[in-house]
Amino acid sequence: MVKEITERNKKILLIVLIAGCFLSTLNQTLLNVALSGLMEVFHIKPATVQWLSTGFMLVNGVLVPITAFLMKRFTTRQLFISSMFFLLIGSVLCAVATNFGLLLTGRMIQAIGAGIMMPLMMTVILYLYPSEKRGSVMGTIGFAIIFAPAIAPTLAGFIIEYVSWRWLFIGLIPFVLIVIVLAFRYLMNVAETTKAKLDIASVILSTVGFGCILYGFSSAGSKGWDHPVVISTILIGVSVTTAFCIRQMKSNDPLLNLSVFKYKIFTLTSIINILITMIMYADLILLPIYMQNGRGFTAFEAGLLLLPGAVINAFLSPVTGRMYDKYGAKPLFITGLVLIIISMWGVIDLSESTTYMYLLVRTCILRIGLSFITMPLNTAGLNALPRELGSHGSAVNNTVRQLAGAIGTAIVVTVYTIQSASHASEFSLVDENITAMQLEKLASIFGASDAYVLMLILSFVALIVTCFMPNKTSKQKDSLKKTALQKS
Structure with missing residues (x-):
């Protein structure tokens, strides 16, 4: 029997979950800047090394639909501690890897832990908090989820520059051990388990x-x-x-209850989720390509450009969470998408003279826009569902995000490649004296600009979908009034 959870225990539970989620998210993005270095270490090609990212995403993607069953069959403690042990074992294997096969194995074991973590956290929040408080709680969690990838490129760049790529995993191990100890000591179960059949x-x-x-x-x-x-x-x-x-x-x-799509708000937030994820992944690929291939900036300089905007995004997340509780999803989504549209409009005519500061400010605008959408989007979708469908809604959300990320990345790389090749042939016809290096740089700049036009169109589509979102419901308003009366 699950005991009544006090406010103090809720806070402790949340801290332990956020710590675990932070480490899982940090680990997911920590290796991105190390890929070129690992190609040299293990003498492998780009198509091989990219499996460290693709393999991680594949394991995550195939595991997520099963999490709804796991959350019915096993307790919160069992799942969370198992997740952290997978992260620990994977990190140890990666740290001692003597060949690429062992490194990839460790990486995929880490992905099992990460695949369980996010749906588990979302489901726990649905059980612990009423709908009128979930926005601010999601905002606090959003800080951890967004702050981890914000610091990952710079942190990883520093570690690789001054120590060794192995320390990306060695440094993670003691923190994972601390979270496991805290989980054994403080983590409690939030829902009854059932003898569900797989x-x-x-x-x-x-x-x-x-x-x-x-x-x-x-x-x-x-x-x-x-x-x-x-x-x-x-x-x-x-x-x-x-x-x-x-x-x-x-x-x-x-296994995955698709009746969640019978709820209009959940369906609309899922469509917006797909579009926003595609835009976000595309920008994380296009901007470094433009900066490194088109402008000759280093990987570290490209990583530093992304840092201020991502940090702003993380610190704004708790603020937008509280705003969601007060105003509802629709005004936040519209505000966020207007800022995203402005940021995309600003990079559809990139050139050789576009300044670093201009790109920095533009990226900050994009990240502010995303902070109005990312966590409120999850909250709005899950709030629309009855509690018993919460774990299924969370699993569907994460599956949709994985698929959208993969599809968005593939589409944007294709558009960039086709348009770059087209511009290269145009420039070679116009100027026969152009060097191969100049041709490659110009083609990369204009190819990136064209790919951003597609992202701008997707932003407008997301804004149109948002217009069909209902305003803050009378049920939500009544809940807020009731809470206010109880406090007074």
Whole structure:
């Protein structure tokens, strides 16, 4: 039997969960700037080293649909501590890796822990807090989730420059151990478990379906859309995922309950989630490409450009969480998307003379816009669902985000590649004396600008979808009045 959880215990539980989530999120993005160095260490090609990112995303993507079952079958303590142990074991393997195979194995074990962590945290919040308080709590969690990737590029760059890539994992180990000790001491269970049966056929279908889609789109950027592997894996993935969805709709006890899409607000927030994730991933790829390939900036300088905006984003997250509780989702989404549209409009005509400071300010505007959307988006979607569908809603949210990230990355790389090649042929015809290096730089600059036009269009589409969101409901307003009366 689960005991009544006091406010003090809620705070302790939240601190432990946030610490675990921070380490999982930090670990997910810490390796990005180390990939070129690891190519030299293990004597491997870009197509091979990118599996450290692709493999992580694949494991995450195929595991997320199963988390709804895991949260019914196992306790909060069991899942959280298991998640942290996976992170610990993976980090130890990566730290001592003598070859690329062992490093990749460790990385994929880490991904198992990360895949469990986020849906678990979202579900715990649904159980612990009423809808009128979830915005501010999500905002606090958002600080940890956003701050981790904000400092990751600079922190990783510093470690690689002055110590060794192994310290990216060695440094993580003591912090993971501390969180495990705290979890054993303070973490309590928030919901009853049930003897739920695992639908093996659905697990196989979701693993094959989501795995193939993620792999296909992740490979499209490097192999090309016409590559047989890309075409076949995407087609197989879509077919198997369709079969998975049909099975879930017919099942009395589905692995992933798709009835969450019967709730209008959840469906709308899912569509906005897809568009925002695509925009966010695209910017994280396009900006460094433009800066390094088009302008000759170093990886460290590109990482530093992203840092101020991401830090602002993290510190604004608790503020926008409280604003969500007060004003609802729609005004926050509109404000955020207007800022995102301005930031995208500012980079559709990039040139050789675009200043570093201009890009810095523009990136800060983008991140302020995202802070009005990212965590309130999750809160609004999950608030629309009854409590018993909370774990399924959280799992669907994370699955959607993984797929959108992979698809968005593939599309933006394709647009950039095609447009860069087109501009390169144009410039070579106009100026026969242009050097190969100048041609490559100019093509990269204009290719990035064209890809940003697509991101601008997606931003407008997201704004149009937001217009269909209802205003703050009377039910929410009544809850707030009741809370205010109780306080007075």
